[in-house]
Amino acid sequence: xxxxxxxxxxxxxxxxxxxxxxxxxxxxxxxxxxxxxxxxxxxxxxxxxxxxxxxxxxxxxxxxxxxxxxxxxxxxxxxxxxxxxxxxxxxxxxxxxxxxxxxxxxxxxxxxxxxxxxxxxxxxxxxxxxxxxxxxxxxxxxxxxxxxxxxxxxxxxxxxxxxxxxxxxxxxxxxxxxxxxxxxxxxxxxxxxxxxxxxxxxxxxxxxxxxxxxxxxxxxxxxxxxxxxxxxxxxxxxxxxxxxxxxxxxxxxxxxxxxxxxxxxxxxxxxxxxxxxxxxxxxxxxxxxxxxxxxxxxxxxxxxxxxxxxxxxxxxxxxxxxxxx
Numbered sequence: 001x002x003x004x005x006x007x008x009x010x011x012x013x014x015x016x017x018x019x020x021x022x023x024x025x026x027x028x029x030x031x032x033x034x035x036x037x038x039x040x041x042x043x044x045x046x047x048x049x050x051x052x053x054x055x056x057x058x059x060x061x062x063x064x065x066x067x068x069x070x071x072x073x074x075x076x077x078x079x080x081x082x083x084x085x086x087x088x089x090x091x092x093x094x095x096x097x098x099x100x101x102x103x104x105x106x107x108x109x110x111x112x113x114x115x116x117x118x119x120x121x122x123x124x125x126x127x128x129x130x131x132x133x134x135x136x137x138x139x140x141x142x143x144x145x146x147x148x149x150x151x152x153x154x155x156x157x158x159x160x161x162x163x164x165x166x167x168x169x170x171x172x173x174x175x176x177x178x179x180x181x182x183x184x185x186x187x188x189x190x191x192x193x194x195x196x197x198x199x200x201x202x203x204x205x206x207x208x209x210x211x212x213x214x215x216x217x218x219x220x221x222x223x224x225x226x227x228x229x230x231x232x233x234x235x236x237x238x239x240x241x242x243x244x245x246x247x248x249x250x251x252x253x254x255x256x257x258x259x260x261x262x263x264x265x266x267x268x269x270x271x272x273x274x275x276x277x278x279x280x281x282x283x284x285x286x287x288x289x290x291x292x293x294x295x296x297x298x299x300x301x302x303x304x305x306x307x308x309x310x311x312x313x314x315x316x317x318x319x320x321x322x323x324x325x
Contacts, residue, residue, distance in 0.1 A: 009046035018043030086166035096149030
């Protein structure tokens with residue numbers, strides 16, 4: 001049998017006492033949460049956690065109770081991991097990110113331990129939980145939280161392969177697989193990538209990369225009043241329509257990104273005494289505005305005061321600081 005990292009169990013313990021014991025034990029394991037919804041006043045549950053390559057594989061059994069990790073739990077004991085759950089026996093209602101699914105045997109579901117979730121099982125539940133570090137999940141897919149709290153559809157060949165692998169992992173077999181655990185873990189991660197629709201994930205990664213490049217280009221050329229979307233699109237051999245589409249998918253726009261960068265630089269220049277000899281109109285031109293009135297309107301809308309008022313206030317504050325010194 002593989003090395004046992006951690007184990008704990010309670011059998012027919014009074015619920016309140018058992019809940020406290022479990023909270024303390026799980027807190028030590030950086031997995032704070034608590035049991036809920038007990039009917040007969042006792043708590044029976046068990047966990048066995050084994051080393052699995054660079055991570056941990058846990059075997060859970062919980063009687064007809066619920067288990068939840070609240071926002072307070074997440075803040076008190078941060079846990080930067082995802083858990084891939086494979087249901088062995090029983091059924092449960094799983095909720096996260098406002099999504100609720102009903103899981104049954106052979107279902108796989110991904111949970112983000114950095115965010116609140118709840119598992120409510122009206123019957124005894126047995127499941128396996130494979131811990132996957134946040135960094136690893138972000139390498140697998142750009143936005144793993146988008147599939148957290150959802151059942152990984154067993155209609156997919158990749159999910160069936162994933163479920164088969166999870167089903168074969170038992171405490172007894174972990175020892176047999178000791179030399180292969182790292183490779184098995186990597187294989188599971190590859191299957192997760194495929195489950196999450198690689199075409200969509202690769203496109204999202206490409207879009208995210210392009211957004212980063214667009215922002216870099218805007219940061220280098222914001223001072224040009226003639227800077228247009230078509231000029232940035234040409235730089236990356238894209239159509240203007242494609243550029244707009246990529247910004248839209250990132251819930252942003254060319255105009256808002258450019259304005260944000262220009263305002264940040266205007267704020268920086270007006271905050272620097274070395275530029276006090278420059279007029280407001282000149283500062284505006286330095287950050288890409290041809291007309292002082294347009295610059296003043298945008299600055300006022302962004303920071304709640306005109307550039308002149310902002311500079312005047314900063315100069316007064318500088319004077320007070322110099323007198324105190």
